[in-house]
Amino acid sequence: MAKQTYWEDLETGSEVPALEKNPTTQQLVKYAGASGDFYQIHYDKDFALNNSLPGVILHGALKNGFLGQMMSNFAGHEGWLRKLAVQYRGMDQPGSKVVCKGKVVKKYAEGRDHLVDCEIWLENAKGEKTTIGSATVILPSREGVPA
């Protein structure tokens, strides 16, 4: 677990620590089991090929999970992931790395909360954004909670 990020540590443009993932077919099977999404395009190569896919592909929801992992890490144990949104733009296949990235686009206070909005995305090995999205995180402040 990385050390806690505080609201004061960030400014617009600050990067969210990137998260690299190397999904395998085994991971897709585990995710199918854990999530209950048994659509065969995620683990049955023949089925995927017969559906005009290049092979089995990652669950969009798994990529959502990877981005959720990056953002809950960023929030840390003192923070809270308030919003997470993803849009799928392209397919990803196991056996090739994907990297979750993000940056702060807005820093603000609302009521008693200190927040940042982030732009987030997932890149394939070629640097193409196959998933894009946004997230809002509540972070602790070094000055404590405003009265």
Next chain:
Amino acid sequence: MANKYVTDEVRKQIGMQSEARVVEVERGAIRRFAEAIGDPNPLFNDEAAARKTRFGGMIAPPTFCRSLGAAIPEIKIGMGEFRGLDGGSEWEYFEPIRPGDRISVVSKIADIRESAGRLGAMVFITVETSYTNHYNQLCALQRSTVIRY
């Protein structure tokens, strides 16, 4: 241009809501979900470590609700055979989900619209799902869009 599939009649299904499904959250299911994603965060894996945090114990990772199974109302669109695509999801988180919680899952059809894409007419169905715990606290809201073409 008039919609091919999403007629006024089809749009009358917007607002349709499922019966609540109640699912008990097992600690092992949380761990397995975190393991499937490859997320070693102690909050999702290690009760002893999580107890030392302000959460006071293990909680579920952000997209864990996917494993609770949505109860999407069946809607009728005269498309014959179609293919489906997951367009994406928006989540809002209000309260942590914990082992032992009994989560009530309710889905409703929030929108049905159509647009002409490269692959012909595409129908976008937005489903809003709420996840409420047995203390009647809203834990999470999910808005997901599926595309039929």
